[in-house]
Amino acid sequence: MRKKVCMFVWNHFTNDARVLRECTTLSANGFDVDLICIGDKGLLNYEEHNSHFKVYRVRRYPVSLQLLQKVYRGFAKRKLVAVLALTLLAYVYPLGPLLTLLILLLVKTKLSTLWIRGSIFTRMVARGFLKNYNFYHSNDLNTLPQGFVCAKLRYKKxxxxxxxxxxxxSRTGYEGAFHGKLEAFLIRKVDSMIVENHTRAKYNEDLYGFYPHVVHNYPFKLDDKIVKKAFLHQILGLPKEEKILLYQGGIQTGRGLDKLIMAARLFREGTLVFIGDGRIKPELIKLVREMNLEKKVKFLPKVPLEDLPSYTQNAYLGFQVLNNVCFNHFSASSNKLFEYMMSGVPVVACSFPEIKHVVEGEKIGLCIDSHNHLEIARAVNILLERTYIHEEMKRNCLSVRTKYNWEAEQIQFLNVYQRTGT
Structure with a gap:
C-alpha cells in the first residue's frame, strides 16, 4: 500500500528544482505526494504532475484585505474625499475611530504582511489536515511550523x-534572533532532518547536537540526445561565434552580480548574459547603462526549469560567484554549479569550501575571490585565451556528471524516508 506524503514549500513552485526532484522521486517509489505551495494570479490552484504527485496552491492574499486596499486606493486618488470619508467614519459610528485606525494600519504598515503570511499559514495547515498522511515534509523554516502543527498537534502523531x-x-533576510529561536524550538520535534552538504551538517551538529542526513543538490542527468539547444545567439542578436559568459539563477543581493558587471568591461571577448529575475535586476540594468556596457551585458527573463538546459548549453563558461555575506552563502553547494557541469560548461566560482571541493577537485573550473572583480576578470580571460585549459575542463565536466546527478543521489533521499518510517 502506498504511503501518503504532505509536503510544504513557501513559494509558487514554478522554479524550485530541488522540491520537484524530491516529489518526483517519491511518486515513482511507492508514495503518493501532495505538495502544498502558494498561489497567485495566473497560476493554477491544482496541478497533477502524475497520478501520484499533485500540487495544491493556497490563496496568497485574503479577500478582505484586497477589498480594503482597493477601497483605500480608490479614495486615495482624491485626497480630500479620503480625508472626509475617514473623518465621517470616525465620528458617525461608535467604533469609527478604532475602525479607521485599523484600516490605515492594514493598508499602510507591515501589519498587512503579517495578515497575508498568517492567512497563507492557516490555509496550508487546513489543507494539510484534509487527508490522513503518513509523512509531513517541511521545506525550510518558513514551513516547519505548518508541518509541526499538522504532524504533532493531533491525537495520533x-x-x-x-x-x-x-x-x-545565518541567512540573508533572516537577521535577528527570532528565526534561530523558532528553529531551536521546533527542531526537537522533527523525526528526521535533511541538509544539502556536510559543511552544513557539521554546523547543525555544533548548534543542536545531532548530525542530519545529507542529500546533495544535484540535478537530473542530462540526455544530450533529447535536449535541443535554444537559439540563444539569435535571441540576443549575437554572432554565432560570440562566446556567451553565463549567469543563470536568481538576481538577488549577495550573489556577486555587481562584481560580474564591473569585471565585464575587462573581459577580452565574449558577452555576459544573465538569465533570471529578482529584486535587484533593475539596479543591475541601471549599472550596465551607467557603465555603457549595453553591448557587452545582456539580460533575459527566467525560463522554465525544463527548458533551462537548452539555454545553458550555449555557454562558453558559467558563473557561481556568491559573496561571503553569511554562513548560508559560505557553506553553499549551489544547484547551478552542477547544472553548468551537466551541460559541459566550465565555471568561474567562489572559493568557498563545498564549491571549491568540487571545482578544483574535479578540475572543472577556476576558483577566485568573488569579492574582487579583477580576479573574476583574470580567471575569465585565462579561459578565453588558453583554450586548451577550457577544453580540458569541458571534458572533465562531461566525465564527472555521471557522479553528480540526482539519479544517483536520490538513493540517499529515499533512505531518509525508509529510516524515518521504520
Missing amino acids: KLLIYDSHEVQT
Whole structure:
C-alpha cells in the first residue's frame, strides 16, 4: 500500500528544482505526494504532475484585505474625499475611530504582511489536515511550523521531516534572533532532518547536537540526445561565434552580480548574459547603462526549469560567484554549479569550501575571490585565451556528471524516508 506524503514549500513552485526532484522521486517509489505551495494570479490552484504527485496552491492574499486596499486606493486618488470619508467614519459610528485606525494600519504598515503570511499559514495547515498522511515534509523554516502543527498537534502523531535548503540561523533576510529561536524550538520535534552538504551538517551538529542526513543538490542527468539547444545567439542578436559568459539563477543581493558587471568591461571577448529575475535586476540594468556596457551585458527573463538546459548549453563558461555575506552563502553547494557541469560548461566560482571541493577537485573550473572583480576578470580571460585549459575542463565536466546527478543521489533521499518510517 502506498504511503501518503504532505509536503510544504513557501513559494509558487514554478522554479524550485530541488522540491520537484524530491516529489518526483517519491511518486515513482511507492508514495503518493501532495505538495502544498502558494498561489497567485495566473497560476493554477491544482496541478497533477502524475497520478501520484499533485500540487495544491493556497490563496496568497485574503479577500478582505484586497477589498480594503482597493477601497483605500480608490479614495486615495482624491485626497480630500479620503480625508472626509475617514473623518465621517470616525465620528458617525461608535467604533469609527478604532475602525479607521485599523484600516490605515492594514493598508499602510507591515501589519498587512503579517495578515497575508498568517492567512497563507492557516490555509496550508487546513489543507494539510484534509487527508490522513503518513509523512509531513517541511521545506525550510518558513514551513516547519505548518508541518509541526499538522504532524504533532493531533491525537495520533505523524512523522515530520525537516528539509532545510538553507542555513536558517545565518541567512540573508533572516537577521535577528527570532528565526534561530523558532528553529531551536521546533527542531526537537522533527523525526528526521535533511541538509544539502556536510559543511552544513557539521554546523547543525555544533548548534543542536545531532548530525542530519545529507542529500546533495544535484540535478537530473542530462540526455544530450533529447535536449535541443535554444537559439540563444539569435535571441540576443549575437554572432554565432560570440562566446556567451553565463549567469543563470536568481538576481538577488549577495550573489556577486555587481562584481560580474564591473569585471565585464575587462573581459577580452565574449558577452555576459544573465538569465533570471529578482529584486535587484533593475539596479543591475541601471549599472550596465551607467557603465555603457549595453553591448557587452545582456539580460533575459527566467525560463522554465525544463527548458533551462537548452539555454545553458550555449555557454562558453558559467558563473557561481556568491559573496561571503553569511554562513548560508559560505557553506553553499549551489544547484547551478552542477547544472553548468551537466551541460559541459566550465565555471568561474567562489572559493568557498563545498564549491571549491568540487571545482578544483574535479578540475572543472577556476576558483577566485568573488569579492574582487579583477580576479573574476583574470580567471575569465585565462579561459578565453588558453583554450586548451577550457577544453580540458569541458571534458572533465562531461566525465564527472555521471557522479553528480540526482539519479544517483536520490538513493540517499529515499533512505531518509525508509529510516524515518521504520
